[in-house]
Amino acid sequence: MDANELLAFARGPAFDIALIVFIGGMLLRLLEVLSLGKKADLSAPRASGVQGGLKTVFDRSLPRKTVFEKEPLRVINGYVLHLGFFIVLFLYGPHIALFDSALGISWPALPSGVIDAVGAITIISLVAALVIRLNNKVMRFLSTSGDYVAWLVTLLPVLTGYLAFNHLLLPYTLMLALHLLSVELLMIVAPFSKLTHMFSF
Numbered sequence: 001m002d003a004n005e006l007l008a009f010a011r012g013p014a015f016d017i018a019l020i021v022f023i024g025g026m027l028l029r030l031l032e033v034l035s036l037g038k039k040a041d042l043s044a045p046r047a048s049g050v051q052g053g054l055k056t057v058f059d060r061s062l063p064r065k066t067v068f069e070k071e072p073l074r075v076i077n078g079y080v081l082h083l084g085f086f087i088v089l090f091l092y093g094p095h096i097a098l099f100d101s102a103l104g105i106s107w108p109a110l111p112s113g114v115i116d117a118v119g120a121i122t123i124i125s126l127v128a129a130l131v132i133r134l135n136n137k138v139m140r141f142l143s144t145s146g147d148y149v150a151w152l153v154t155l156l157p158v159l160t161g162y163l164a165f166n167h168l169l170l171p172y173t174l175m176l177a178l179h180l181l182s183v184e185l186l187m188i189v190a191p192f193s194k195l196t197h198m199f200s201f
Contacts, residue, residue, distance in 0.1 A: 003174040010180035018184035025191020074132050077125055084122030088115060088158060112165075119162040126155045146193055153189045156182035 001009070089095060093109040100106040110118075130151055133139045160179035163169050170178070190196065 003171060003177060007173055007177040007180070010177045010184065014181060014184050018187040022187040022191060025188075026196070029191055029196050071136075074129075074136075077128050077132065081122060081125040081129055084118050084125060085154070085158065087118045088122060088161065091115065116162070116165060119158060119165070122158050123155070123162060126151065126158065149189065150193045150195050153182070153186045153193075154195070157186055 087110065090099075090107075091110040092115045093112065096106050096109050109115075133143060133147070133151075157179060160175060160182050164172060164175040164179045167175075169175065186195070
């Protein structure tokens with residue numbers, strides 16, 4: 001299989017399989033959460049449930065003061081990592097074109113140079129996250145193989161995308177195929193790993 005055939009496979013059957021696994025896996029996780037049920041809320045409602053829910057999401061997105069005071073670098077790096085990944089995924093022109101072709105919706109893209117810089121920062125942030133984990137005795141003790149798998153499958157799409165964008169290391173067609181395959185690997189792994197927090201935080 002040459003690079004063009006690999007790219008065709010990544011754009012076709014591999015993507016279809018990954019999408020089915022991703023959607024099916026996430027729906028399964030959602031059903032698991034819903035099956036847990038919830039206790040009846042006996043208190044009188046004081047405001048909109050939606051407003052309260054959004055407030056909870058916002059509050060839980062902020063670091064606890066005690067944690068930030070002890071580990072500011074880890075907390076800040078976590079925000080950089082997530083924000084960088086979001087920007088590269090949703091604000092890069094070709095990615096937006098993919099969403100447009102699949103969902104019929106689009107939005108303005110950031111300049112390619114900005115995406116390139118954010119991609120580099122995100123890669124550095126991911127590496128920093130691993131270094132921080134390995135150098136923190138408690139985090140290292142609590143880490144499982146799943147944590148390192150989640151880190152790797154998150155790094156690979158950003159890294160291969162950056163290399164493909166800048167025409168580095170391998171011929172562009174081959175690197176693009178590897179980029180797509182790494183994205184599909186992330187899609188397959190996500191529903192069955194801690195990466196489900198992208199929907200369940």
